[in-house]
Amino acid sequence: MGKIRVFRCKICRDPYIGEEPPSRCPFCGALGCYFIPAEEWNPSEYIFEMSDISKANLNAALELELSNTAFYLCAMNAAKTNGDEYGYAKFKALKKVENEHANAILKFLKINQPQLKPVPCSKNFEKNTQEGWDREDRAIKAYAKFAKEAPEIQLRQFFESLVEIETDHLELHAENLKK
Ligand SMILES: [Fe+2]
Ligand SMILES: [Fe+2]
Incomplete structure (x- = not known):
């Protein structure tokens, strides 16, 4: 050891x-x-002057992360209701990670976490997995753009890392959608 x-x-x-x-x-x-x-x-x-473009992009990223957190929370509860332990575990893990992303963004913006607005979801695992895939795909595209636009090396790295993480999630959903 x-x-x-x-x-x-x-x-x-x-x-x-x-x-x-x-x-x-x-x-x-x-x-x-x-x-x-x-x-x-x-x-x-982590102490640096932040450009207006990065501030705007972090706020947009925060919206995405909070919405995805609320969506995965709904999907997690739906799976629990169905007695689907795998779905419960998967959506719970995703909810926790997306909430962590929101928290990381809040640290850059130096603001407190706003209240989570509920987001509806399906009762069905496949449908929620498909919506999860769509949400991750949107996030990846947005973060790739934000990374390119960020003048600050810290935020370029942050958004690039989010692209990698959400790509993991996208692949997980894709794996679950294979019949
Ligand atoms: Fe995320
Ligand atoms: Fe981390």
Whole structure:
């Protein structure tokens, strides 16, 4: 066994205890390459003057993340009602990750989490999986654009990482839609 250490995710900024960084952040889903030893953490990297375009794009991203969090919460409850343990686990994990993305955005915007507005969903796993795919696809396209537009290296990295994470989700949905 290796030595137990503390790492931190550069995307959601949360700490993680383990021998090695995980392949995906258990909180925000970022790839393991975004983890650094906690001793090397430099908080000044997160203090910077933010451009108007990035502020606007972060606000748009926040809307997407809150809506997706509320959608996956609905899908999670629908699966629970159906006694579908796999669907429950999948949508719960997605809800947690999207909520973490909203939180990470709030840290950049330095505002508190607004109330989650309920979003409707289907009672059916396949339909919710299809809508999840559509939502992830929209998010990926928006974040790829936001990454290109960001003058700040921190936000370019942040949006690029979100593209990778939402692509994981897209692939998961696609896998579930294969008959
Ligand atoms: Fe993370
Ligand atoms: Fe997300």
